Amino acid sequence: MRTAALQRQPETGFGPAVAPVPAPASKSLLRFITCGSVDDGKSTLLGRLLWETHSVFEDQAEALANDSRRFGTTGDTPDLALLVDGLAAEREQGITIDVAYRYFGTANRAFIAADTPGHEQYTRNMATGASTADCAVILIDARKGLLAQTRRHSCIVSMIGVRDVIIAINKMDLVGYDEATFRRIEADYRALIPGLGFTTVHFVPLSAREGDNVAKASAMMPWYSGPSLLTLLETIETSTGEDAKFRLPIQWVNRPNAEFRGFSGTIASGEICPGDSIVALPSGRTSRIARILTPSGDAQSAGAGAAVTLTLADEIDISRGDVLVASGQATRRVTARLLALSETAVVPGKPYLIKLGTAVTGARLIALHHAIDVHDYTERPAAELAMNALGLATLHIETPIYATRYADCRTLGSLLLIDPLTNEAVALGTVEHTAADAGDKKTVQARAGATAFGRIALAAGLIVPGASRDEVMHRISWRIASALLFAGLALAVTGSVTIALGAGFADLVLRPALRVLHDRLWQLGLATRHRPVPPALGIDGGGI
Incomplete structure (x- = not known):
């Protein structure tokens, strides 16, 4: 059996134990993740890399043999996925739940690998692992081809700023090492690349369980002349594209x-x-x-x-x-790509806390421009972002903060949206661009506040803080459409053009004005009700 090598005793299989720690600082360091859909073999692949690079202690090899008999899914051979999946729930269910980090090295490079979950429910954990990666190994099951979660993970990897990826088409042993299957999946994925913005994409057919093309070339696929996965990881050059501004x-x-x-x-x-x-x-x-x-x-x-x-x-x-x-200015408005993390949908108009760098302040989602269909990466209109959905949104921030494009600086271009009531992280985001400080006199809000009608429009909600001209026109057009509908109903009921015009005018102008008057009277009433009573002045000066 070709997997018999895994059954060797630890003392004869490896020789001296090799500690799973990064190689010396003189070697370059590559951080990469394994991602893809559930059961595509991510944990097994990382376990195989640890095994082939002699990064497993002898006691770990003995524990692997014992655990494989209890939890393994590979018969009589050691289940290499158990080198990575350490949680009891992961071993019982045979899936990855949390991100597992492993350290290993070769003579040429040191690696920090993050094994991320493929289950849709744990997409947020996958995004966490991708946030520190220089390179991504995206696995595809040769039997199933591209799945929805494969496409979603690819989109998240692109959103997080990883530009160098390796597409590992796994389980080739289960399709008879068929070249046509590999070429078909390669063609399907290449059709997605234009929408992802990757710089370099490598395709490798392999079998993580059998070891084919993982650490060295496989005789089972003579039609593949490219490098093995480990060779690619040792030689791939990555770049974040960040600028050099302090x-x-x-x-x-x-x-x-x-x-x-x-x-x-x-x-x-x-x-x-x-x-x-x-x-x-x-x-x-x-x-x-x-x-x-x-x-x-x-x-x-x-x-x-x-x-x-x-x-x-x-x-x-x-x-x-x-x-x-070194130079720059603060902003109160950012446009960012968001990934919804919570079962509670991300909704425009709702207040959130935003964490950007070390700053935490209030923010409001003022516009959800579109959601992204993970099947073809097209932009679709959306009223909200459900869990695991991706989209583009504009945020208005209560106090000025410093933000930059994610492509220029990952640390100050990434953000978290937090529910202020539950303290739950509801979305992560990457900044696409920022606007000038909302205090700038050139903003729509400042110009509107200079006129009486503008102040009414602000109070009535036609103009919200930080809104763009297009967003203002969208709100005004909706109010006009509402007034026309109200006038049409009045005309149908009364038959009088005069009454219909009056009703439409009242809906368009008087209703916002009445709202302003109501809000002011309400605030006056609250101020009167809660006005503090001055304490009596005692002879000893108490109350001063």
Whole structure:
């Protein structure tokens, strides 16, 4: 049997144990994920990679043999998926639920692999694993071809910014290593690539269970002349495309005593040196870097990924959530691609909390532009985003924050939407573009507020904070259509054109004005009802 090699005793199968830790720092590091639909063999593939690179301890190999007899699904041979699926529920059900991270290395490269779940219910966990990946290995079952979850995972990988992918067409042993099957699936997936924006796409036919084309070329598929999966992982070159502009989200104001005040965080992008000019956002105050402190002491420079404490030449009011940048401005409006994570749908008009970098503030979804059909990646109109749905939306933020395009900086271009009542994360997003601060006099809101009719339109809901011109016209056109319908009903009932015109005018103008009057009277009533009673002034000055 070709899988007999897996039945060797640990002491003769591997020789000295190899610790599953990253290779020395001199080697490049690749972070990748395995993803795809449920039962496509993701965990088995990662287990096979661990086995073939001798990244399994002897006691782990013995535990694998025992666990395979209890939970295995591969008969007499060790079930390599159990090297990754460690939760009791995962072993009982034979599926991956949580993201499992594994570390291994070869002579050429170090790897951090994330095995992500394929079940639709756990799509949010897959997105979490993809958020730190440089490369994605997308598995497809050769018997089933492309499934809805395969397409969804591909879209999420693209949304998260992974541009280099390997399409591993697995279980080729179950289709007799048929080249026609491989070519058909390859053609089907290539038809999706234009809508995904991938930079490089490699196709590999393999069998994770048998080891074909995983670590070395297989004699069972002589028609395939390309490299094995492990060879591709060792040689693939990835790039995030992020720019080199300096950005530091403030995580903590370091104030150990009255003589020191520094601002701590992890540099999101770019490089900084003492003497460089910075802008503190959202305040817009400027200063220069006085010192850069690291765990090793003062440094003359620091780059992306470094945990630092910066001191400034000037006293500036900065707190957690602020951002130090080389240049830029704050915003109160972002347009982002969203992935709904919760069973509670993401709905326009509903208030949320937004977490972007280290900042957390209120936000409102003011427009849901479209949802994405995962079957063909077309844009479809949508009233809400149900769980696992993807779409494009515009958010208005209560207080100015710093945000940038996800393509320019992942740390400050990614966001979470949180339900303020349950504290549940309802959506993750990647920023497509930002708008200027809503305080800008060129915005629709500011221009509208300069006139009486504009103030009525704002109060009546025709114009919402942060709304674009197209969104305002959409609301006004709906109000006009409503007024025409009301006038038509009045004409049908009374037969009088005059009454019909009056009714339409009342619906168009008087109803918003009455709403403004009602809101003001309501607020006046609340203020009167809850007005505090001044305490009596005692002889000892109590109450002052």
